[in-house]
Amino acid sequence: MASAHRADADIRCMLLKLEELVVPGAETSDAWLALLADAAGHRGILRNCVLRLVKEGKSDEAIVVIDRHVPETADDAASGLSRAELLADARAHEASDELFDRLIGLYDRRDIRIAFAKRLKKRGLLGRANAVLVPVASSVAPDSKAGQLVATLADDYAFYRRFEPEFGLADQDFRILAMKHAILQYRNRTSSIEDAERPRSVALVTGSLGPGGAERQLTRLACHLQRVCEMPQYSKGEAGRIDRVEVLVKQHTVQGDTRKGHRIDFFLGTMNDACVKVTEINTLPSIAANQQALDDADTLRLLQNLPPQVNYGVTRLAPLFRERRFDVVSLWQDGTCLFGALAALIASVPVIHLVFRGLPPNIRAERYRPEYAVLYKALAEVPGVVFVCNSRTGAQAYADWLDMPVTRFKVLYNGVPELSVDGADEDVQRWEAFDARCADATEMIGGVFRFEPDKRPLTWIRLAARYLKMRPLARFFIVGDGRLQQSAVELAAELGVADRMLFADLSSHVGYWYSKMDAKVLLSRFEGLPNVLIEAQMLGVGTVSTPAGGAGECFVDGVTGHLLESAEQPDLQAACERLAALVDRCRAEPATRDQARDRASTLFSVPAMTAMFNDLCFPETRLVASEHALAA
Known part of the structure; x- marks a missing residue:
């Protein structure tokens, strides 16, 4: 039916959106630009075009499109509002905020304030969003959408003011603050295991099994631990050792377009050959925090506003950690720490490793996320959390970045097997x-x-x-x-x-x-x-x-x-x-x-790495002795 109306701009818009739903990786920005050229005054098409350009990494081109179709002006409130919203869609937040502020100063219209508040809330800027709406709060009907927005922002602002000073909420993403204070709810927890030397079950957690250095080390460690677990000379339940190891990986199944050639299952065969149990986290059911065994009202409310990656871990991993009763959860690399640490706390995992593989993300701009520093500083206050680096240089760099004593960081060197000198x-x-x-x-x-x-x-x-x-x-x-x-x-x-x-x-x-x-x-x-x-x-x-x-x-x-x-x-x-x-x-x-x-x-050597990792799983009794041996 739609094919009979292909000249209709709305029909073409609908067909493009359907194509994007059916083929998520499709690059449709050129088609949107062509459609926009045929329907220059169509605001819906303009917005979809801008959003698609941003999604395909063409933000500069998106700004050019905005400038062409909605040039900068403060003479017309409606046009200015449209431009401010489009700039926000293009993630040009500084320019968008400046224009919103200017429009409020010139016109002080309620619809401009509401639009600005929505955009600020979407970015997590609760304090600013609430401040923008305060002047018009009494003029909106309580049962209207605007009234509900005003009430929600005011209530959330009052809740988070219990945890943070006013300046702390001004320009901070409240989702990151929710993560911080959810973690700090566990700062007085008891992390010790009654029998400090009893065997431990371990989960090694990573983002993929691709051909990277961290993935290679985790695979070597998992396979070596599995072999030790199966050795007949060790009886099940023997004290002072690891007796169960599993690997949890965010994704190892390739989905969609594989033309880029990045194998995320590179080490899966090695794991399978060694009989290591591997669970793909993406396939786990998502269970909301309020459906888990949590009683504290403040914690539950904090968990409802987490950054997406943290929420991903809380809803998928926390139930699994609780079900499988791991004694140790070892989270490898910054991204895995982000989605796994709070989940492990919620599940009452006694020992949590944050395993860093190189220099901190503040040194590598492409890896940086604003959550990281807040995450690690909060976790540093929680018992049972062990910071681990694969070099002393890395440990010092993390310590300097986080303003923490370097003694908080344990060193787990890479394990490298003996190499054959035979050639093909x-x-x-x-x-x-x-x-x-x-x-x-x-x-x-x-x-x-x-x-x-x-x-x-x-x-x-x-x-x-x-x-x-x-x-x-x-x-x-x-x-x-x-x-x-x-x-x-x-x-x-x-x-x-x-x-x-x-x-x-x-x-x-x-x-x-x-x-x-x-x-x-x-x-x-x-x-x-x-x-x-x-x-x-x-x-x-x-x-x-x-x-x-x-x-x-x-x-x-x-x-x-x-x-x-x-x-x-x-x-x-x-x-x-x-x-x-x-x-x-x-x-x-x-x-x-x-x-x-x-x-x-x-x-x-691989045995040296495994021995040190075993000590990290018994931090109550082993780490001091192992550090003395390493120093010697």
Whole structure:
């Protein structure tokens, strides 16, 4: 029926909205722009066009559309109101707020105040929304929608003033404050387990099982714990150990468009092979807080206004935690801490790990959320919450950000398994061809990293070119792939070093390539705790690295490796000099390689990681002793 009326703008609008419902990932902004061009004065189409552009990450284009169809003016209240609302839709909140304030100053119309208050409430700015409506509160009918809005805002404002001073509500998202004070309801809880050494059940919680470093470590830990649980020499219920481990993952089932190629089930097969029980959180029923076993009226009201991600965890995870009676919930990475921590508190989980895998989100703008700092500072006041980092550098960075003593953070180093030095046929053939091509070479410098901007592959090529001027019989290879690989190949040719350089692509036999190195170089801008440095050290390979993340903890600076002075602007000449010194020292003093192997195996083995994690599950009795051992 609709096809017979395709010239009708409203019908075309309806069809586009239906298409978006049927195909959630569809990019329809071009179709909306075309429709808007045919129906320029249609406010509904204009708004839908702006919303779609924002959803597709085209906010700048959305502003251009607004400027074209509703140019800035204060001479007409209706036009100004329409523009202010559209700017809010485009998330240009500063410009929208400024225009709303100007319109109120010029016209002080009730409909403008109500529209502004709705927008502020939607953003969680309860204090400002309430203040905007106070001047007109007595003039609205109590049973009207506006009257209900006035009453709701006033009641909510009075409730949250019991917890926060007036200035605290002025520009704070009250949903974040609801999260904060819901957490603080548990600051006097009893978290200890009566029998401190009885076996513990553990849930490891993560966002996905994609091919990331954190997911790899969690998988190794879960599989190792599962194997220990199944060992016949341990009796069920034996004191002082973990006797049940499960993994809870937000999503591992691929849905919708998979063209982007990001596998979120990368480690699922490994988990299944090890018989680790895996639960997908997205498939769990959502049970509202008021349907759970909660009696405190204030807590229930706070739980009704949580940020979406926190509410997601409360409604899905809290019932599961309670049902399965976990003694320990270990939340891996910031996003998982956000949706899992309050759920664990509600379910009375005695021990809650907040496991951070790298530097804090305030350093990485793309990962930052305003909830994080409030979340962690509130959780720091709750018994039974353990802060865990995978490096001392990360611990110090989190401590500085949150203004907390670094002693609150425990260090759980990555566990790296021993690597085989055997290569696949393809690896061997590639190496032998390169070896024959550079038969005069006296040293081999390697890199293992993705060709991505943070890893600085082009800077690595420039370092190789500079090093060859110092030591022309050197040769180089890089194992990995990525977006900048072709650019690196072209730069090597441009600098005249292509004949001394091998691009080995991805390899699942990385130990083979380490066995060919005299030294390894990493020039990353950002890192957590770089596994590639640990892997090299485990095979006795000296390493030169920028001080990114916890890189300096992976080797002994000046002995088994060299740490450069800057991660932001590495000095390539100094890097070359230190690299040459490292190669010469490792040759002159073979014991240096043994020292690298011994230290890496002691600190970064999978059994060492598992033993420390086991101690984290018994914080009442184990952590002090384990920290003393680590310091020694």
